[in-house]
Amino acid sequence: MTVQSGRRERKKAATRQKIADTALRLFLERGYDAVGIRDVAAEADVAVTTLFSHFASKEALVFEQDEDFEQRLTRAVTGRAPHEPLIPALRREVLALVRHCTADSAAPVWRMIDTSPALRKYEESVRMRHxxxxxxxxxxxxxPTRSETAARAIARFVIDAYxxxxxxxxxxxxxxxxxPMIEAAWQVTSPSANDPGPATVLD
Amino acid sequence: MTVQSGRRERKKAATRQKIADTALRLFLERGYDAVGIRDVAAEADVAVTTLFSHFASKEALVFEQDEDFEQRLTRAVTGRAPHEPLIPALRREVLALVRHCTADSAAPVWRMIDTSPALRKYEESVRMRHxxxxxxxxxxxxxPTRSETAARAIARFVIDAYxxxxxxxxxxxxxxxxxPMIEAAWQVTSPSANDPGPATVLD
DNA sequence: AATCTAACACTAACAGTTAGTGTTTTATAA
DNA sequence: TTATAAAACACTAACTGTTAGTGTTAGATT
Structure with a gap:
């Protein structure tokens, strides 16, 4: 199994993109609920089963790039400058992500998401994964190491903030x-939290 | 339209309960995915449409009492003793709720929920409502009044804790x-948070 | 050139859900 | 009591997302 020489992968990616683009266009034109999977498949000129081999569900067609989102979040943690405090780094990235979502170009998509119960529900499960x-x-x-529970709690709080x-x-x-609420919650998990001296702001 | 004199309501509640009990029993016996709506309806001796007039979805059959949950949470806030601090009151109630879920009698149900993607997803949306x-x-x-944003954030944090x-x-x-993390986050929203003096713990 | 594999297509079906329609039960007004 | 309105319930038939099963084709490998 050597490296794929590209054409096959490109074709696959092209098919996937064509399906996603077609779906989004139809959803925005006629409304999410008014467009069926069979409509999307027909318009993208693929079979229904092909569509489902690229996307796990109808909702996934809308959240095509949610892996990017996840990577940006985790890299804001793992890829930040040495000794840079955690919470401000997350704050910066969350702000950038929110700006990205609320930009004019993305607004119609998010309006669609916010008005469709199925899509809202799906987004919630995506957020849990993130x-x-x-x-x-x-x-x-x-x-300074915190407990896993503290890490999980802070992660949820950050996603809540987003x-x-x-x-x-x-x-x-x-x-x-x-x-600032999250920062305070994070400080309290610090190993030196029992220290009666002034709070450290080192991370 | 005077007050309903009871029989009709009792019959309706009985039908609803019979459906819910039957569903839960079948789900636990054979597994959630292995039991269809038509199976539940047949076993409860009602029509499929009747089942859906009592429950909005298959998943809702499992979360039959989620309104109780919501009421207990909100009443922990609105019904607490005067001047009782908010966060400890919520802590007490959340602990009671978690104990309730992790009790031996409820364990099989929650194991079922945790192993079914559909049920997990549904629970997430229920939590959002809560x-x-x-x-x-x-x-x-x-x-002391906090902003609506602060209230929403703290509410999410509490649900996350649960x-x-x-x-x-x-x-x-x-x-x-x-x-303690939530308490710290709450303190930081206090109107006196800018006060350099010792933090107040009054609410 | 032979062959293997992954992507794609097609049919048919399953499961949750709903629309449409009609029937029975219950509560109340006459 | 009887008449009437409303609610609950039943039934059929369909619609929609999703998947299983089975080929077929195009691209990569030898």
């Missing part, structure tokens, strides 16, 4: 309010 | 770790 991945990254972070900010009228203001 | 209800209760709480504790090997220990 929270788990983030928790793993945080737990593996060097420096979710609340995305829905807020003023995302930046929401983050400005929530992230 | 978080929203809790946020409303917190926002309406008298005393969820993480329920899955943890030692639920009590998990709550002992997470609730």
């Amino acid at each position: 929270a788990d991945a983030l928790a793993t990254a945080i737990a593996a972070d060097p420096g 979710s609340l900010a995305r829905e807020a009228a003023d995302p930046q203001a929401a983050l400005d309010e929530i992230f | 978080a929203d209800a809790l946020a409303t209760a917190i926002a309406a709480d008298p005393g 969820s993480l504790a329920r899955e943890a090997a030692d639920p009590q220990a998990a709550l002992d770790e997470i609730f």
